[in-house]
Amino acid sequence: MxxxxxxxxxxxxxxxxxxxxxxAGFGGAAVLLPALVAMFGVRDAIPILTVAxxxxxxxxxxxNRREVAVPVVGWFALGAVPLALLGGVLFATxxxxxxxxxxxxFLLLMVLWRHIPRAANWRPGVRTFAVIGAxxxxxxxxxxxxxxxxxxxxxxxxxVKGGYIGTEALATVVMHVxxxxxxxxxxxxxxxxxxxxxxxxxxxxxxxxxxxxxxxRLPERVFVVIIELVLVxxxxxxxIGG
Numbered sequence: 001m002x003x004x005x006x007x008x009x010x011x012x013x014x015x016x017x018x019x020x021x022x023x024a025g026f027g028g029a030a031v032l033l034p035a036l037v038a039m040f041g042v043r044d045a046i047p048i049l050t051v052a053x054x055x056x057x058x059x060x061x062x063x064n065r066r067e068v069a070v071p072v073v074g075w076f077a078l079g080a081v082p083l084a085l086l087g088g089v090l091f092a093t094x095x096x097x098x099x100x101x102x103x104x105x106f107l108l109l110m111v112l113w114r115h116i117p118r119a120a121n122w123r124p125g126v127r128t129f130a131v132i133g134a135x136x137x138x139x140x141x142x143x144x145x146x147x148x149x150x151x152x153x154x155x156x157x158x159x160v161k162g163g164y165i166g167t168e169a170l171a172t173v174v175m176h177v178x179x180x181x182x183x184x185x186x187x188x189x190x191x192x193x194x195x196x197x198x199x200x201x202x203x204x205x206x207x208x209x210x211x212x213x214x215x216x217r218l219p220e221r222v223f224v225v226i227i228e229l230v231l232v233x234x235x236x237x238x239x240i241g242g
């Protein structure tokens with residue numbers, strides 16, 4: 001019964017995680033990763049999370065396919081692929097505590113930065129996403145998910161609601177596919193990790209559908225406020241729990 005209860009908790013966490021990510025574009029890893037770590041340990045949890053997120057992000061791309069900014073994803077992929085491979089190779093031995101605290105501090109500073117009048121008007125060019133893809137794909141391979149870190153850049157570019165969710169999701173798919181290749185090459189990606197991640201896949205798709213229905217009913221301003229609140233929460237979680 002204990003084992004069944006664990007799987008029920010994991011399934012519930014996956015549903016909540018996917019729904020949250022479909023509304024905010026990120027935050028799912030913060031919900032799902034603790035449950036995976038509790039059941040499988042840190043080293044197995046990250047590859048499982050990557051497989052599950054690959055399915056979840058793929059479904060978000062589909063539900064928002066008409067609003068995806070394809071050029072942004074193309075430039076993002078240019079930087080993402082080589083650095084995600086490198087990060088995936090380093091994952092097996094990387095010290096993560098200090099890195100997570102730096103991530104938390106960065107998120108909190110980015111929210112403050114968005115409210116500085118001149119900074120709020122800054123808009124990255126489409127080619128800037130090659131650098132963004134390189135930096136955050138490397139970090140993603142080490143810490144599992146960097147959706148909160150990338151959010152301010154996609155928002156600054158002018159993407160909101162379905163355009164933001166779909167574009168960020170497709171960029172993340174590029175990262176996850178590359179990370180899985182790197183994990184497989186270092187023997188971190190096991191058949192069990194793939195099986196568990198795929199088993200969570202249908203739940204992730206249901207959560208994406210629910211989140212899309214919620215997203216379509218959100219006013220744009222409310223959407224931005226929700227993103228910033230989740231950024232602050234994620235920043236504190238990384239900073240304190242790092």
